[in-house]
Amino acid sequence: MGYIISLFAVCCLLNIPESVGQCSKIRTLLDDDTIRVTSRSNDICILTGDSCCNKAVENKLLEKTKRILKNRVFLVLNQFYSEVDTDKNKKDALLTKIITGSTLSQSKKIDLNEKFSSYITGVNTLTSADLEEIRSASAAGALSSSLDATLSDTCLDMLYFDMETLKDAQLKYLGAILVMLRGYAIMTDLKIAATSQDLTEECYVGAVRGGLKEGVPDETALKFGGCNMCLDETASRQPCEKLCRNILSGCLKSHIKTREYLQHLTLYQIKLNSLVEQFSREAASALETLKSEVKSKLQVDKDFYSSCSNLKMGTEPAQQATYSFALTFDEDEARKTLSSDWLCQFVFSGISEVNCWNRSKVGEYRLNIYEFTDEGQRQNPEVPGNGPAINIDSVIASYKDYKVKVEELDQGRVPLNGHCLPSTPSVLLTLLLIAYLTLT
Numbered sequence: 001m002g003y004i005i006s007l008f009a010v011c012c013l014l015n016i017p018e019s020v021g022q023c024s025k026i027r028t029l030l031d032d033d034t035i036r037v038t039s040r041s042n043d044i045c046i047l048t049g050d051s052c053c054n055k056a057v058e059n060k061l062l063e064k065t066k067r068i069l070k071n072r073v074f075l076v077l078n079q080f081y082s083e084v085d086t087d088k089n090k091k092d093a094l095l096t097k098i099i100t101g102s103t104l105s106q107s108k109k110i111d112l113n114e115k116f117s118s119y120i121t122g123v124n125t126l127t128s129a130d131l132e133e134i135r136s137a138s139a140a141g142a143l144s145s146s147l148d149a150t151l152s153d154t155c156l157d158m159l160y161f162d163m164e165t166l167k168d169a170q171l172k173y174l175g176a177i178l179v180m181l182r183g184y185a186i187m188t189d190l191k192i193a194a195t196s197q198d199l200t201e202e203c204y205v206g207a208v209r210g211g212l213k214e215g216v217p218d219e220t221a222l223k224f225g226g227c228n229m230c231l232d233e234t235a236s237r238q239p240c241e242k243l244c245r246n247i248l249s250g251c252l253k254s255h256i257k258t259r260e261y262l263q264h265l266t267l268y269q270i271k272l273n274s275l276v277e278q279f280s281r282e283a284a285s286a287l288e289t290l291k292s293e294v295k296s297k298l299q300v301d302k303d304f305y306s307s308c309s310n311l312k313m314g315t316e317p318a319q320q321a322t323y324s325f326a327l328t329f330d331e332d333e334a335r336k337t338l339s340s341d342w343l344c345q346f347v348f349s350g351i352s353e354v355n356c357w358n359r360s361k362v363g364e365y366r367l368n369i370y371e372f373t374d375e376g377q378r379q380n381p382e383v384p385g386n387g388p389a390i391n392i393d394s395v396i397a398s399y400k401d402y403k404v405k406v407e408e409l410d411q412g413r414v415p416l417n418g419h420c421l422p423s424t425p426s427v428l429l430t431l432l433l434i435a436y437l438t439l440t
Contacts, residue, residue, distance in 0.1 A: 098174055248344060
């Protein structure tokens with residue numbers, strides 16, 4: 001932070017006589033041994049005498065500011081995304097566990113893993129047959145693991161109807177995880193769209209000079225440089241914060257939709273996380289009920305016992321650690337991303353200690369602070385122009401599709417609409433019913 005403070009105190013230092021050694025500090029800051037005291041020749045600092053702040057130093061200062069702002073402006077967004085990434089990895093692990101814990105063949109597991117990966121990126125190649133397979137195989141795998149015993153095909157056929165509740169719960173659990181991972185992929189696209197944009201030249205100049213006041217020539221409207229319009233003690237301890245907020249929110253004008261959709265996504269991801277936890281509990285409850293039914297059948301149904309007697313010899317596996325569904329991020333963190341409030345506190349903190357740049361008279365910044373909305377930024381007087389253009393139309397379209405899927409899950413429906421093949425679930429159900437009746 002001292003590095004940032006030093007940057008914005010440069011002109012304060014520049015206005016100190018050479019004997020104080022101000023140029024040595026500026027030379028160190030800008031890594032330029034050629035800087036010397038010269039007569040006044042600059043656009044940034046409002047000076048009354050000779051100083052180190054000449055035109056060349058101003059340009060170096062602008063370049064230094066660009067590097068700092070590029071690193072700082074998207075810092076909160078990057079920090080938020082690192083928290084999101086932590087939970088994404090956890091959900092990836094849950095998805096992998098469903099696949100590997102199923103009774104599918106290894107080749108089919110690999111095939112489904114690839115299709116799930118495509119689904120997460122927005123390309124649905126799943127078929128109805130795929131969904132029926134993973135629905136049945138994940139339920140069978142869960143029962144086999146819980147009983148610590150292998151389930152034969154004949155035994156599975158005899159348990160077909162008994163396993164329906166568990167199959168449905170497993171499919172909803174799987175669907176919620178997949179849609180949540182899809183949401184994280186959309187979040188990634190939003191972050192890439194935002195951070196790949198550079199800020200406009202007006203934004204950098206505004207950050208260095210403090211923006212322009214309407215009706216005042218550029219050379220006399222250097223607000224940060226003169227610091228004669230920066231202080232508002234009633235609003236904040238930061239003397240330039242009101243001005244700073246207008247400048248930085250103006251720089252981020254075109255990022256308004258990015259943050260808006262990121263906030264929407266965060267709320268839906270939080271809801272989805274609750275659904276993942278809910279469906280996990282439903283699956284666990286269905287599994288316990290099924291195990292009780294199996295034990296009962298082994299005692300009263302001779303045909304079932306003859307086909308599934310090995311289940312009686314199975315043992316309860318050791319209790320595994322319960323997965324924590326707590327998220328590492330929340331709505332408030334999403335709201336802070338691309339936030340001029342936070343950026344001004346972080347980037348410009350400490351300015352009050354040096355009265356901005358050159359210790360000139362400190363006054364008030366009297367203009368309104370404009371909200372970070374389309375309407376608010378249309379009235380923002382600082383940083384002209386619309387800022388960098390960001391095309392997130394495809395991300396918005398993906399978000400709308402994702403939103404529908406979340407709502408379907410919230411209503412208890414599974415939004416994994418597979419492409420129908422000739423062997424549809426109804427036909428498959430009929431064939432399995434015939435097989436079951438034949439065996440029993």
